[in-house]
Amino acid sequence: MKYDIRSKGEFDYGLVLIVAVIVLMGLFVIYSASYQKYVLSGTNLSLRQLQSAVIGIIVAFALFRIGYQRIIDFGYYIFGLNVLFLVLVLFVGDMRYGARRWIEIGSFAFQPSEFTKVTFIFALAKYLGDIKEGIERPKALVWPFVMAIVPMLLIFKEPDLGTALVFVPVLFTMLLIAGARLKYLMILIGSGLACAPFLWFFLKEYQRNRLMVFINPNLDPLGAGYTIIQSKIAIGSGGILGKGWLAGTQNQLNFLPEHHTDFIFSVVGEEWGFIGSAVLLFLFYRLVGKGLRIAETTSDIYGKTLAYGIVTVFAMHIIVNIGMVCGLMPVVGIPLTFVSYGGSFLITSIACIGILENIKNKRKVF
C-alpha cells in the first residue's frame, strides 16, 4: 500500500535509473567484447549502441507523451504494417550470418521482428480489452492464436527460432491475465506440445544440433557444442571477482563466438566475476519486479495486459538468454535485454520502458 501512495499517478524514477545503469554496464561490456575489433578496424560498437540508446530514449519519450491508449487504438494497423515488413524481409531482406532478418534503408538497417514483439502486444491488448469477459468463450481464443502464429511462422522462416518462440509465453501470459479459461489454455498448450515432435522436422540442421548438444555438449565439442562449452568456460573461469575489464582471455582471444551479441553475458561473467553477474542479475530482477508492480496495480484491462506483455518479453529474454549462456537451457539465440549489442532490440526495449511509465502515469486517471 505504501508503494501506491508514494508513486501515485507519478513517474517511476527508480525504473529509469535501473535501466540507465544496465545500459551503461552494457556499453562497457560491449566495448570490451568488441575491443579487438576496435583495435584492428577502429569500429567502436559501444558508440553505435549509445546512438541506438539515444534513439530509444527519444522514441520512449514520444510514446510516453502520446499515451498508450491512443497507440492501442491503432494497434491492429501498426501490427498489420509490421507483419507486412516481416513478409517484405523474406524477399528484400539483407542476408547476414546465414539469416534474412534485416531491412536496409540507406545506411540504416533494422530487424522488423524485434518491433513485432511490441506491436503484437499492442494488437493483442486491444483485442483483449475490446472483448473483455468474452475471452472466457473458447471461440475468442482463435483470433489471438492466429495473431501469434502468423508472425511466428514468418520469423521462423528467416530463420530466427529464438525470437519466434518469445511469442508463446507472451500470448499465454496475456490470455491468462485477461481471464481466459484455464481449461482452454491447457488444451491449447497440450495440443502445442503434441505438435512439438512434428516441429522437429521443420527445424534446420543447425537448430537440431543445438538442441542435441544441449543434452550433451560433448557430442560435438568443436562444432555445435563449441559455443556453449566456451561460454561455460568463460563464465566459470571468471570466479568470484572476475579477470577484470578487457582482461578476459576467453573473450579477448576470441574463444567465444557472438560474444558482443547473444553471448554477452559470458563476457560479464568472465571479466566481472560472480559479483558482476549477481549485480546485473539483481538489477534485472528489480527491473522485472517494478514492471510487474505496474502491471499488477493497473486496473485498466488494456494497460494491464499491455504491461504484462512487456514484462514477459523482458523476463523471457533475461531468463532464457542467461540460462542458455550458462548451459541451463538450449541455445535458441535471443539477445540479453539492454546489454546485447543490437539497435532494433535496444530501441524497442527502451521504448517499452516509456510505455510502462506511461501506464503507471495514467493508471489513476481511471
Next chain:
Amino acid sequence: MRSRIYSTIINIAFLVILAGIFYLQVLRWPLYHTLAKNNHIRLIPFPGLRGTIYDRNGLAMVDNRLSFDVVIIPQEVENTDKTYDRLSQALGISRAKIESIIRKESSAPFAPITISGDVDKDLAFSLEEQKQRLPGVLVLPRTIRWYIYGERASHVIGYLGLINKKELDDLEDYGYSVSDLVGRSGVEKAYDKYLKGEDGGMQLEVDASGRLVRILGSKNQKKGRDITLTLDAKLQAYAADCLEGQRASAVFMDPRNGEILAMASSPSFDPNIFIEPGKNDAAVGYIKSSARPMLNRAINGQYPPGSIFKVVLAFAALDTNKATVHTTYVCPGRYYLGKAEFDCWKLEGHGPQDMRDAITHSCNVYFYNLGRKLGPDTISEYAQKVGLNKPTGIDIGGESGGLIPNPAWKKARRGQSWYEGETVNYSIGQGDVLVTPLQMTEVASVLAMGGAAPRPHVIKKIGDTTVNVPKPRMVPISKETAATIRSAMVNAVSSDTGTGQRARIEGLKIAAKTGTAQAPNGDPHAWFMGFAPADDPKVAFVVMVEHGGHGGVAAADIAGKILRFAKDNTEILK
C-alpha cells in the same frame, strides 16, 4: 491469484539462474579456470637431447636421429575425403583408422594430431612436397633415440621407457616431467641423470584460431652429457653375433683395470622397439618370452660353475698347504664314498695326476680327493676370497650375487646337516653352488693378475671427465700358487690332452679352464674361463652356453672365435 502465480514463476526462474551462476563461478571455478588456461596457453617443448654414448674408440653406439611424424590439423583440412584417402594410401593405414585416431586424440581446436610416427624419410619428403595440395597435413621432425647396434649391445646399454608415476614423484625436483623417457636398464638407467638432457620450451599465448598472440617466456634446451664406454663396439658386436641362436653369454674384461670390453647375452632385444611408436606388441613379446631376452645373462644368469670351480680348490689347497704342486692322486675313473660312486668324466680314468695335470685334464677324482681333504668350510672361505657369493659391483647395477654354500648356511637355510657327498660334488662346482659369468670373469682376472681383483665397469668417461676407478681389491694369493694354476691353464689349451685345446690360436698364449655343469633338465651347461696373453694378460674372459654340452666344445669354440677376432681386428691384444 493468476498474477501471484506469474510472479512466483518469475522469482523461481531468477533464483535458478542465480544458483546456476553461483555453481559455475564459485563452485566449479577451479575446473573452468584450468580449462580457460589450457585454452589459451600453449607449451611448445624443445626436448633436450640425451647424451650420445660412444665406445672406447669413439665410435657412436647410441645417438639421436631425426624422425618424421605425419600430423594433421583437422580444422585446416579443406577436402576431407581427398585428404584422408591420400593419407590412407601413403601411410598404409585404413581410412577408418585415421578417422578414429582423429576422434580419439582431438583435444583443442587447431592442435596437431599425430597420425603416424617415425615414417620413412622418403615418404616424409614426398608428403612435404605435396603440402600445397594437402592443407592441414604436416610433417613434423622430431629427434628420437637411435640404438645403432640394436640387439648386439642392448644388455649393457639398456633401453628407455616412459617415466611412471612413482618415479615422477621422486624425480620431479630433478627436472623430469610426465612425458619423459627414462633409462630402464643398463647404462641408460645407471647413468640416466647424466645422459638426460634438459628440456626447454616456449610458452605461447594463442587465440581461438591457434594463432600466436605473444610469447610469454622461453627456455633453451640443453643436451645431456655424452658418455664414453669401455666397450669395444666391434668386439661387442662380434661377440653378440657368435652367441646368436643360443642361450648364452660372454664377458671380455681387461683384468688390469676392470674395463668391460664386451658383454653379450643371448637371446637379446632391440632397444629401438621401446621408443618406436606402435611397436608395443614387440615390446610385450620380449617381456613375455620364455627365453627371457631382457635378462642380462652375464650378470643375472646364475649357474653351477662345474669344473671351472676347480681353480678355487687348487688355490685353497696350495694356500692352506693341504697339497703341493706335486701332490698326486691316481684316477681310476671313479671315486667311492662309502657305497656311493662318483664318476670322473673320463670313465677309463686319467691314471696318476699331479695338480697341474688335474687342472689341464680337468680330472674329477683328483678334486674329489682334494675337496674332501679341505672340507666345505675351507672351500667356501676361498670361494669368497676370490669374490664369489656377492655381486662384483659393476656400475650398471642390478647384478646377482650367486651362492656359495657351506654347512652353516645349509643348517640355517634348510635345517639340515651337511653330507660328505655334498663336499664331493662341491669340489667340482656342483650342488648348490651358483655363480654368474661376470663373477667368474673376476676369478679369471685374479688368476691373471696374481691377486688383483679390479672393479668391473663399463663407463670410461662422462663428458670429458674420466671416471675414477677404485683400486683393485687384493686377493691374498701367493705368486707361486698363481703361477702354478696359470701354467696348468695354459696347458689346458696348448697340450694335446688339454680340455680347452679347441680354443687354441696361433700366436696367442691362452690360459683357460673348461667347465661342464650338470643342468637339471637337458644337456649340461658349457663354461670356458680364461685370460690372454697368459704371460701379460690383457683380457680375461668367460663364455657360458646354457645346455651347451661339454665345455671343451661349445664354449671354447666361441671364446676362440672371439679371441681371434680381438687379435686380428682390435687394439685390445696389441
